[in-house]
Amino acid sequence: xxxxxxxxxxxxxxxxxxxxxxxxxxSDNQGDYxxxxxxxxLNELSAKKRAVTKTTxxxxxxxxxxxxxxxxxxxxxIATQNQNFNRHAAGIQLSVGMDLxxxxxxxxxxxxxxxxxxxxxxxxxxxxxxLKIGYTNKLESIWSYTLSSGLSNxxxxxxxANTAINVDETTPxxxxxxxxxxxxxxxxxxxxxxxxRSALVNRTADKNSFDFAFRLTTSL
Numbered sequence: 001x002x003x004x005x006x007x008x009x010x011x012x013x014x015x016x017x018x019x020x021x022x023x024x025x026x027s028d029n030q031g032d033y034x035x036x037x038x039x040x041x042l043n044e045l046s047a048k049k050r051a052v053t054k055t056t057x058x059x060x061x062x063x064x065x066x067x068x069x070x071x072x073x074x075x076x077x078i079a080t081q082n083q084n085f086n087r088h089a090a091g092i093q094l095s096v097g098m099d100l101x102x103x104x105x106x107x108x109x110x111x112x113x114x115x116x117x118x119x120x121x122x123x124x125x126x127x128x129x130x131l132k133i134g135y136t137n138k139l140e141s142i143w144s145y146t147l148s149s150g151l152s153n154x155x156x157x158x159x160x161a162n163t164a165i166n167v168d169e170t171t172p173x174x175x176x177x178x179x180x181x182x183x184x185x186x187x188x189x190x191x192x193x194x195x196x197r198s199a200l201v202n203r204t205a206d207k208n209s210f211d212f213a214f215r216l217t218t219s220l
Contacts, residue, residue: 064103068095070193070215072112074126078158080167080205085158087124089114093213100133108132108148112211121162127155130175142183149176152197156206171206173197179215187219 070093078085097108110130117124134148152175158167179193194212 063101064099065220066095066097066099066106066108066217067220068215068217069093070095070213072114072211072213074112074114074128074209074211076126076156076209077207078156078167078205079207080158080165081163087117087158089117089124089126091115091126093215095215095217104135104137106134106136108134112213122160123157125157129153132175132177134177136181139180144181144183146177146179146181146191146193148178149174151175151200154197154206154209158205167205169204169206171204172200173206173209174200181217189217189219191215191217 071090072093073088073090076087076089078087091112091114093110093112095108095110097106099106108130110128110132112126112128112130114126114128130150130152132148132150134146136144136146138144152173154171154173156167156169156171159165175195175197177193177195179191181189181191183189192212192214195210197209197211199207
C-alpha cells in the first residue's frame with residue numbers, strides 16, 4: 001500500500017519539531033548543570049544526616065536525672081496524753097529526681113534519717129520519705145528558686161520511761177517546700193530548702209512539723 005504524500009509531509013514536520021524540542025531541553029539541562037566537588041557533597045550529606053537525627057530525637061533524651069545529699073533539721077510537735085512536746089532532730093537526707101520533660105518541672109523522692117536522740121529517760125527517733133512534684137525557675141545570675149508539694153510518710157518513735165509515754169507511729173502527711181539553689185557548675189548546685197508538714201490523719205501524735213535543709217545536688 002502506498003502512503004499518501006500528505007501523510008509523509010505531516011510526519012516529517014512532526015519529527016523535526018520533536019527533535020528540536022529534545023535538543024533544546026538537553027541544551028537547557030546542560031546550562032543548568034553545576035559541578036559539585038567531593039567536599040561539597042560530603043558536607044551536604046552530613047547536613048542532611050544531622051537534620052534527620054534532630055527530627056527523630058526522642059523527648060526522653062532531654063530528661064535530666066538529679067541526685068543529692070544534704071543536712072536536715074526537723075522541729076516536730078508531738079501531742080500525746082494531753083501534753084504537747086516540741087522536739088528537734090538533725091540528720092542526713094538523700095534525694096533523687098528527674099525532669100518532667102521540662103527544665104522547670106521535676107519530680108523528686110527524698111529520704112531523711114534523723115537517727116535516735118536520747119535525753120535522760122527520753123528517746124526520740126524519726127525517719128521520713130517524701131514524694132514531691134516541684135517547679136523551679138531563674139531568679140538572677142546563678143540563682144534559682146524552687147516550689148514543691150507532695151506526700152510524706154513519717155516514722156516516729158517517742159518514749160519516756162519516767163512518764164510512761166510510748167509513741168510508735170507511721171503518719172502520712174502533706175508536705176510543702178520552697179528554697180533556692182545556686183548553680184556553681186554546669187552539673188552541680190548548692191542551696192537551702194524549708195518545708196512544713198501536716199498530718200493527713202487525726203488519730204496520730206505526730207501532728208505537724210517544720211524543717212530546713214542544706215543540700216548539694218548534681219544533675220546528669
